[in-house]
Every structure is written in C-alpha cells, then in structure tokens.
Amino acid sequence: MSITVRIPTILRTYTDGKAEVSVAGGTLAEVIDQLETDHTGIRARVLDDDGKLRRFVNVYVNDDDVRFAEGLGTAVPENGNVSIIPAVAGG
Amino acid sequence: MSNLPPLVEPAAELTVEEVRRYSRHLIIPDVGMDGQKRLKNAKVLCVGAGGLGSPTLLYLAAAGVGTLGIVEFDVVDESNLQRQVIHGQSDIGRSKAESARDSIKEINPLVQVNLHEERLDSTNVMELFAQYDLIVDGTDNFATRYLVNDACVLLNKPYVWGSIYRFDGQASVFWSEYGPCYRCLYPEPPPPGMVPSCAEGGVLGVLCASIGSIQVTEAIKLLTGIGEPLVGRLMIYDALEMTYRQVKVRKDPDCAICGDHPTVTELIDYEAFCGAISEEAADAAMDSTITVTQLKEWLDTDEKIQLIDVREPNEYEIVNIPGSTLIPKGEFLMGGALEKLDPTKRIVLHCKSGVRSAEALAVVHAAGYKDAVHVGGGVLAWVNQIEPEKPTY
Numbered sequence: 001m002s003i004t005v006r007i008p009t010i011l012r013t014y015t016d017g018k019a020e021v022s023v024a025g026g027t028l029a030e031v032i033d034q035l036e037t038d039h040t041g042i043r044a045r046v047l048d049d050d051g052k053l054r055r056f057v058n059v060y061v062n063d064d065d066v067r068f069a070e071g072l073g074t075a076v077p078e079n080g081n082v083s084i085i086p087a088v089a090g091g
Numbered sequence: 092m093s094n095l096p097p098l099v100e101p102a103a104e105l106t107v108e109e110v111r112r113y114s115r116h117l118i119i120p121d122v123g124m125d126g127q128k129r130l131k132n133a134k135v136l137c138v139g140a141g142g143l144g145s146p147t148l149l150y151l152a153a154a155g156v157g158t159l160g161i162v163e164f165d166v167v168d169e170s171n172l173q174r175q176v177i178h179g180q181s182d183i184g185r186s187k188a189e190s191a192r193d194s195i196k197e198i199n200p201l202v203q204v205n206l207h208e209e210r211l212d213s214t215n216v217m218e219l220f221a222q223y224d225l226i227v228d229g230t231d232n233f234a235t236r237y238l239v240n241d242a243c244v245l246l247n248k249p250y251v252w253g254s255i256y257r258f259d260g261q262a263s264v265f266w267s268e269y270g271p272c273y274r275c276l277y278p279e280p281p282p283p284g285m286v287p288s289c290a291e292g293g294v295l296g297v298l299c300a301s302i303g304s305i306q307v308t309e310a311i312k313l314l315t316g317i318g319e320p321l322v323g324r325l326m327i328y329d330a331l332e333m334t335y336r337q338v339k340v341r342k343d344p345d346c347a348i349c350g351d352h353p354t355v356t357e358l359i360d361y362e363a364f365c366g367a368i369s370e371e372a373a374d375a376a377m378d379s380t381i382t383v384t385q386l387k388e389w390l391d392t393d394e395k396i397q398l399i400d401v402r403e404p405n406e407y408e409i410v411n412i413p414g415s416t417l418i419p420k421g422e423f424l425m426g427g428a429l430e431k432l433d434p435t436k437r438i439v440l441h442c443k444s445g446v447r448s449a450e451a452l453a454v455v456h457a458a459g460y461k462d463a464v465h466v467g468g469g470v471l472a473w474v475n476q477i478e479p480e481k482p483t484y
Contacts, residue, residue: 003148008256008259009256009258009259009329009331010256010257010259010286010287010292012467013421019329019332021332034092041425048316054281055277055278055279056277056278056279056281056285056286058276058279058338061339063336063337063338064338064339065338065339065340065341068341069345083327083336083338084367085261085325085327085338086281087233087254087280087281087286088254088255088256088259088261088286089230089231089232089233089236089254089280089286089288090142090231090254090255090256090288090289090292090294091139091141091142091143091144091228091229091230091231091253091254091255091289
C-alpha cells in the first residue's frame with residue numbers, strides 16, 4: 001500500500017469523503033482496478049465504456065499527465081502519487 | 092516558463108492623483124512607474140460578473156487597469172449574494188453589468204468601464220475580444236469556456252482561466268503562442284449531466300476569491316511583464332485540505348485548435364459541442380414531460396403515481412414536493428434505483444429544473460417503464476406556480 005491517490009471533491013462520494021486513498025503499485029490500469037475494488041463505481045467516472053481514459057478527466061502520475069506518457073500503461077513507482085483532475089466549469 | 096515581454100505599452104504619464112492612489116504599487120521596484128503606466132494603458136475583458144468575475148473585476152479596478160470590459164446579460168438574484176461580492180442587496184433584480192460597473196466606479200472612478208450586455212456567442216466574440224489585450228474567464232459553463240478558448244487562440248490573446256466547484260478550484264493561463272490552450276488540457280467537454288454545475292452541486296462562496304485572486308495576479312503579471320506566468324501549469328486548490336498543488340500542462344501536438352494539424356480553424360457550434368442535455372435524455376423527455384399543474388392534479392386526485400425526486404439529499408432538505416421520495420440521479424445511472432421503483436404505479440420523476448430528471452427518465456424508460464414521465468421545470472416551477480411560500484435556491 002504505497003501509492004497515494006488524490007481524489008477530487010466530485011468523486012469523494014465513492015471514498016466516504018476521503019481526499020486521499022492508498023493502493024499498491026503497478027501500472028495506472030492496475031491502480032484503477034484496485035480503486036474500483038475498494039470504491040465501487042469510481043472506475044466508470046474515470047474510464048469510458050471501452051475502458052479508455054475519459055477525455056475530460058486528467059490523470060497525473062507524479063504531476064505528469066499520463067496522456068503524454070503511456071496512458072493506462074504508465075508505471076506508477078513505489079511511493080508515487082496519482083492525481084485525478086476532472087474538468088469543472090463553475091464560475 | 093520564464094518572463095514574457097509585457098503585454099501592454101506604458102501610458103505616457105500618471106497624473107498626480109494617480110501617483111497618490113497607486114503609491115503602494117509604485118514603490119514596489121518590480122512594478123514601479125513603468126508597470127503602473129502599463130496597467131493604465133491595459134484593456135481587460137472579463138467574461139461574466141458572477142462568482143469569479145466579482146473579485147476579479149474589483150481587484151483589477153483597484154489595481155488601476157485603465158479599461159475594463161464586462162460581458163454579462165444576467166440580472167442579480169438573491170442566491171448570487173453568498174459569493175458575488177461586487178453586487179449588493181439593493182442590486183437584486185438589476186442588470187449585473189450595471190451593478191458591477193457601479194461598484195467598480197465606487198472603488199476606482201478612473202477606470203473606463205465598457206458594458207457588453209449580451210450573451211457571448213460565435214457571432215460576437217471575435218469583434219469583442221479584438222478590442223482587448225487579455226481575457227479573464229468567469230463563466231459557469233463548458234460551452235462558453237470552449238468558445239472563449241477558441242476565440243483567444245484564433246486572435247492570439249492570453250486567456251486567464253479559473254474554475255470552481257464546491258471546495259475545489261483550478262486556474263491556469265492559456266496562450267497558444269507560448270504554451271498550451273484549454274483544449275490541450277481538456278480536449279473534450281464531459282457529456283451533459285456528468286459534471287454538476289455550481290447551481291446543482293454548490294460552491295463555497297469564498298472559493299471565488301481564492302481562484303479570482305490567482306486570476307487577477309496572473310493578469311497583472313502578464314500586462315506588466317513581471318514574474319513567472321502560470322502558462323503551462325495548472326494550479327489546483329483544495330480548500331478543505333488547504334493545499335495548492337500544480338501540475339504541468341503540455342501543449343498537445345494533436346490539439347484540435349492549436350496543434351500541428353488543427354481541425355478547428357474557425358469557431359464552431361459550442362452548444363452542440365457541449366450539449367445542454369444528452370441525446371438519450373432529450374429523446375426520453377419528448378412526449379413524456381408533464382407540467383407542475385398536471386402533477387398537482389394527479390396528487391390531488393390520488394392518481395396511482397410514485398413521485399421520485401432525483402436531486403441530492405441537501406437539496407431535498409431545502410425544499411421538496413409533498414409526497415416525493417428521494418432517490419438521487421446517481422443511483423439511476425449506477426442501476427441501484429430501479430429496484431426501489433413500484434411497478435404497480437406510474438413513475439413521475441423531478442429534479443431542480445428538469446435536466447437531471449430527464450437523464451434519469453432515459454434510464455427508467457430503458458428499464459421498461461414506458462409510461463414514466465418527468466416534471467418540466469422541476470421543483471423551481473412547482474414553487475413558482477403551486478407553493479410560492481416555499482424557498483427556491
């Protein structure tokens with residue numbers, strides 16, 4: 001349990017209000033699988049029906065957008081952090 | 092991103108009155124007479140005089156930005172005053188643009204204020220933006236944000252962007268000449284109904300100041316050419332945790348408008364791009380929408396209906412229709428709601444204004460409840476027409 005995942009407000013309904021959760025390492029796809037196991041429903045907010053990253057949700061591994069790395073195949077290092085940043089439009 | 096050249100040439104001089112007013116700026120070496128003269132010469136357009144627009148306009152005015160434009164067609168509502176500090180109690184019902192101008196003039200009468208009391212769209216945005224040096228975004232919807240972005244890219248204007256929801260805020264500066272644009276960060280908007288607006292999900296009032304202050308800071312830096320602009324970086328603020336974090340925003344070579352092979356070369360139809368309501372919901376609502384008067388009649392005559400409120404618990408607590416059961420829209424989308432439906436009764440769904448209930452209606456129709464309907468205008472229409480003594484939000 002060495003990877004920290006930052007959960008945005010809008011998805012905290014799935015994590016009992018927790019802003020940060022811990023999962024074991026692996027690729028981003030594996031991290032999302034573990035998130036889904038622990039917090040059912042969250043995967044569908046991040047991935048579309050085809051299992052691809054949604055285009056209005058950005059996922060960062062150690063502050064780098066995975067769209068410009070290996071996408072879901074991006075390796076998340078030990079003690080790394082993952083941030084999920086959804087588009088919001090309020091003003 | 093290191094220093095960029097100042098966006099604006101300095102004005103010829105400051106008057107004695109201006110020197111007195113701006114003295115706390117003038118004695119900062121980085122700003123000085125030169126920076127203040129640039130602010131005096133600057134023309135900044137703020138899209139929206141709402142949550143983000145309020146602090147942004149007030150501080151830009153106080154800082155001495157010479158010309159401020161305001162795009163706003165709305166009027167001040169009581170529910171705005173929890174966060175839109177440029178408006179006051181006596182402004183309720185007034186044009187927001189005029190109310191904002193009056194507040195600006197009170198803070199700094201030296202500012203030239205231009206009001207553009209119209210809805211920003213593809214037909215007027217280019218002509219409007221061309222008159223300004225920099226655009227500050229304080230809008231509340233995806234369609235306008237993509238419109239503002241695309242116009243800024245096409246006109247090569249810096250776009251100072253901010254966005255808020257509940258306790259979270261985001262801010263960045265998009266400027267395709269020097270870095271990424273909004274589409275590089277978020278290539279596509281979420282499907283309608285997927286991401287709640289502040290009107291649906293709420294927003295902590297003071298969050299507007301947290302994010303608005305970042306926007307003003309960045310605007311001043313760009314206009315005067317000081318510091319490191321927030322170009323190519325996304326600032327993420329979490330008010331509950333009290334953290335500011337930043338992540339890199341890369342220029343996307345595949346970006347539809349500022350990439351190597353752009354597919355968007357002129358303005359598009361942004362309402363269609365973002366969609367006010369999903370196709371499934373629009374289909375479901377067609378021929379299956381009732382009025383609040385019809386609902387009242389059904390309730391009064393004990394029609395066999397199950398009235399379901401698909402809003403969130405907090406909203407239900409504020410105001411609800413007598414006899415309604417709360418099952419939030421999310422439970423319909425996840426499937427859990429269906430087992431709570433009474434197959435012996437006709438299903439009637441409602442929400443705040445009729446958008447979320449249409450989304451849920453599509454799910455209910457697909458599950459076989461073909462005679463299910465939703466209430467056009469939602470609880471707002473109910474209070475307006477049936478129980479006017481109840482509160483709205």
